[in-house]
Amino acid sequence: MPPENQEECNNSLNNVITKALGIYSHKYKFSRYNIYKKNTDGALLIFNTKTGAFSILTSQFINTEDKERYLTDLVKNGYIIEKERNERGEVIEDFKKVTDDKTIMRLIILPAEICNFRCIYCYETFSGRKRPNEIAKAIVKFVYRHIKKLKTLEISWFGGEPLLAAESIISVTQECLRLAKANGVKFLADVTTNGYLLTPRLCKNLIAVGITGYQVTIDGIAEVHNQYRKLKTGGDTFQRILENLCGIKRLNDEIYVIVRTNFDQNSIYKLDEWINLYSANFGDDKRFRLLLRPIFRSGSERDRRLKICPLEKAAKIESEFSLYLWEKLGFPDSYFYEVLLPSPKAVYCYGGLSGCWVIGANGKLWKCTDALDETSSLGYLEENGTLSIDHRKLTEWQLDTKSWIYDRDCQDCIFLPLCVGGCILSQKKRKKGCYILHQSITDAMEMYYMKKYLKGGD
Ligand code: SF4
Numbered sequence: 001m002p003p004e005n006q007e008e009c010n011n012s013l014n015n016v017i018t019k020a021l022g023i024y025s026h027k028y029k030f031s032r033y034n035i036y037k038k039n040t041d042g043a044l045l046i047f048n049t050k051t052g053a054f055s056i057l058t059s060q061f062i063n064t065e066d067k068e069r070y071l072t073d074l075v076k077n078g079y080i081i082e083k084e085r086n087e088r089g090e091v092i093e094d095f096k097k098v099t100d101d102k103t104i105m106r107l108i109i110l111p112a113e114i115c116n117f118r119c120i121y122c123y124e125t126f127s128g129r130k131r132p133n134e135i136a137k138a139i140v141k142f143v144y145r146h147i148k149k150l151k152t153l154e155i156s157w158f159g160g161e162p163l164l165a166a167e168s169i170i171s172v173t174q175e176c177l178r179l180a181k182a183n184g185v186k187f188l189a190d191v192t193t194n195g196y197l198l199t200p201r202l203c204k205n206l207i208a209v210g211i212t213g214y215q216v217t218i219d220g221i222a223e224v225h226n227q228y229r230k231l232k233t234g235g236d237t238f239q240r241i242l243e244n245l246c247g248i249k250r251l252n253d254e255i256y257v258i259v260r261t262n263f264d265q266n267s268i269y270k271l272d273e274w275i276n277l278y279s280a281n282f283g284d285d286k287r288f289r290l291l292l293r294p295i296f297r298s299g300s301e302r303d304r305r306l307k308i309c310p311l312e313k314a315a316k317i318e319s320e321f322s323l324y325l326w327e328k329l330g331f332p333d334s335y336f337y338e339v340l341l342p343s344p345k346a347v348y349c350y351g352g353l354s355g356c357w358v359i360g361a362n363g364k365l366w367k368c369t370d371a372l373d374e375t376s377s378l379g380y381l382e383e384n385g386t387l388s389i390d391h392r393k394l395t396e397w398q399l400d401t402k403s404w405i406y407d408r409d410c411q412d413c414i415f416l417p418l419c420v421g422g423c424i425l426s427q428k429k430r431k432k433g434c435y436i437l438h439q440s441i442t443d444a445m446e447m448y449y450m451k452k453y454l455k456g457g458d
């Protein structure tokens with residue numbers, strides 16, 4: 001639903017464009033993906049969901065006679081486009097191109113379907129499997145078979161707790177890195193871990209084989225985190241994870257660390273204390289990023305133990321606390337652009353990429369880490385590095401016709417370039433997961449203007 005002042009903003013922009021373009025105004029039209037916010041002082045804030053550009057047109061800018069500058073800025077950022085362009089068609093074309101791109105391989109590998117934690121919201125069933133050597137070899141053989149056709153190879157280690165199989169992670173990643181280097185393929189690797197075993201020393205060994213991305217979960221201050229994320233044997237985990245992260249911060253390597261905080265309605269009451277603690281420890285290090293995420297319903301038994309926020313409320317809480325964190329960090333531009341403003345994408349998630357596979361500890365194949373049950377499995381990675389796939393099941397993950405991107409309401413939605421139809425699992429269940437709030441975007445835009453242009457003067 002467009003905000004009430006959208007039309008008024010369109011008129012403002014129209015004036016700017018008419019003024020800027022003069023006789024050329026017949027050549028251009030507004031992008032259908034502009035989100036506006038007009039400030040009381042006359043400044044016009046614009047965010048374009050297709051280009052991800054954000055601009056502030058102050059009244060001085062609007063009144064300047066420099067028409068060349070108007071034109072360049074407005075066209076470059078995609079706020080106005082040539083009349084014959086079909087932006088919606090372009091979004092759909094990009095989506096098709098990327099989902100079918102065979103030059104990108106993304107492997108999400110579960111080296112150990114076991115865990116040393118028992119988090120209260122975990123949906124994993126823990127088969128107890130740890131990857132035998134044959135599967136490690138099969139993964140390398142699979143990469144070897146395809147490497148010549150690739151431009152990008154991305155390996156993500158996931159669990160259970162992947163670091164329970166650290167040796168295997170190191171040997172497989174090392175071999176994949178070698179193959180990528182030998183064939184001029186871009187190589188990326190990351191690990192999602194509970195952080196308990198991620199000592200600075202182990203981290204150094206992982207970095208040495210090219211693993212530069214780390215996602216570690218801390219669900220709040222000790223009192224909250226220790227309730228949600230206990231050891232399998234019942235012990236607390238907060239202090240050790242925090243110490244590990246502080247140790248990793250002292251390493252000088254080029255890495256990035258996402259500290260993920262999951263919340264439900266019971267855990268948000270101390271979120272501000274956690275944000276303060278996080279900022280004091282990691283706020284000065286650009287390699288660290290705190291990500292707040294609501295816990296979603298899984299439809300399983302675990303939902304009863306939690307007080308899960310409804311989708312819209314969760315998005316609001318996420319946005320409010322993200323703004324609070326931004327303030328604590330001193331309003332860095334990087335946080336604003338990377339976290340507060342959603343980024344356009346060609347495809348919503350890895351599950352939609354034809355070259356993406358989730359590989360279980362025994363070689364079982366899936367498409368998504370949120371659907372690791374027996375019925376969702378698509379087949380096996382064979383020991384010789386080939387895939388045995390149930391093609392009937394695979395078509396359910398092919399987005400050619402099933403994506404919401406072909407739905408009329410989605411095609412009319414201003415968020416289409418940000419959400420691209422959303423989660424495939426929700427598409428399979430014919431349920432939309434619209435999670436982006438117009439208000440969160442305009443609040444962030446307004447706060448940026450107040451803090452950066454008006455120097456905090458509210
Ligand atoms: S799923 Fe919802 S947010 Fe995404 S494009 Fe469709 S209507 Fe818009």
Ligand code: SF4
Pocket residue numbers: 348349350351352368369370371422423424425426
């Ligand atoms: S399909 Fe949905 S649940 Fe699965 S990885 Fe994509 S976004 Fe996540």
